[in-house]
Amino acid sequence: MKNGSSFTGFILLGFSDRPQLERRVLFVVLLIFYLLTLLGNTTIIALSRLDPHLHTPMYFFLSNLSFLDLCYTTSTVPQLLVHLRGADKSISFGGCVAQLFVSLWLGSTECILLGVMAFDRYAAVCRPLHYTVIMHPRLCALMASASWFTGFTNSSLQTVLIFLLPLCGKNKIDHFFCEIPPLLKLACVDTTVIESEVFSVCVIVLLIPVALITFSYGQIVRAVLRIKSAAGQRKAFGTCGSHFTVVSLFYGTGIYIYLQPSNNYSQDQGKFISLFYTIVTPMVNPVIYTLRNKDVMGAMKKVLCRGYDSR
Template identity: 50%
Template sequence: MGKENKTYLTEFILLGLSSDHQTQILLFVVFLIVYLLTVFGNLLLILLSHIDSRLHTPMYFFLKNLSFTDLCFSTTIVPKMLLHFLVKRKTISFAGCSVQMFFFLIMGCTESSLLAVMSYDRYVAVCKPLHYSTIMTQRVCVLLVIGSWASGVFVSIVDTSFTLCLPYQGQNVIDHYFCEPPALLKLASEETYKAEMAIFAMGVIILLGPVSLILFSYCNIISTVIQIRSGQGRLKIFSTCGSHFIVVIFFYGSTIFTYMQPNSKKMNKGDKVISVFYSVITSMMNPFIYSLRNKDVKEAFKKVIRR
């Protein structure tokens, strides 16, 4: 499979994060713990948001959807990665690679949209509190979530189509730990300029677009908070919005670095480490950042424990 020939590839070999056996064992333990925390944290947040009536608000409705997205996001990548830490031949079929890439992009792009929606929700809550209930109605919230998923599916279809329509012959070794467009384009047998430009354009839509909305929301939030006389009121708003902003920095910072490069074929080994942040770490961080910094979630958890 590794030799140059005219045969289209049926499988790929993933190099993973390390070729050293001892390091792989250590990484297996680390990522297993991370994955278990991701599953536990996100399932717990979904459960609490569902059973506690105090959490039946737009903010927690979006948070519940974010947790579901994170759960699927991590599950698309980590189980296969954990398996590859334990086996010598780290292969994935062409079909399996295609499916993994398709769902990874759906979850990642949906999360990008949801984070922007959540920043807009905080903007309305802080800057237009008297109109919050009339603006963020149940219908609007549902439409915003549907729109987030629709944008994720659209971008995933475009990126996956442009990536997979290229011929893959000869070299089948992917210098990555999962199937991602920038890593896969390096193996294409033909010119990848159109695919790179399509991915870059989708990045502008699904990354720079939401980031612009988030920056707009937080500029207005900060401006409003500065005018609040109550120190306790300021602290409460900064606590709620600060947790969201931490997630935003980790997720968008690492994703933009990877996908907003005009020439995706220049992806290097350092990019694998950066991709760990948006593909694995953020999904684990989200529920704990929101729950540890949120009084309502803590109270809901205590209520469940007392039962």
């Protein structure tokens, strides 16, 4: 029996069963989405740094989220674009390990961070008079650091367990990047124990933040309905609505991939769902957060006007 370290690399089959889609449509669409992702998330990070009015806990966490999305998309999409344009679809063993580790690290971190952002919105809406005391900079930095560390720990554990499995000479991954479900398909031993461990960890990483978010938004809705001003209600719902939309997109796809029985897992559906949360969600996050956000739009106008005046 051979383990993964005996391979020179893996073959990522990607969407090879749909050659016309690969060559003509998918490459162009993904390239446009990737460029929009880079532009949107870089803009959020830059504005959060440049405008003093955005030096608040909400935009601190939002810039962390944008940085996560940038790195997460870059860990998979550029390689996919190269594979879509060429015949060589190989990835080295070390490259596959690194890709799984980075994508799991960033994905797990984002799960925790979205829960932290829900707590921030709860404090802003339900405890407005104590908000600056509750969400002081040291606590914000601690919660962000804890999110990154938790994601790193989870990714380290999962990556080690996955690549300890014997693969018995199998090196064709029916996916466009190295992810846990298709890698488990390569194992030539019973993976029930590993699947149970992955499921248990995913319940913690996915469902506990979802429970926290659900509780936070339940309290937010109660607080908002007590606001007598219609304008105040619209502002509160507008602030929290964007975060709830991001949460629904991200957790919905993650739960579909990782919290369903392996015998129900469809490889084709898994590819397109993975495509959604690796490229579509990071692209729409900046749009969702900025489209109706007067603070961000105002900061953007200031920066653009400042650049124009300097000329």
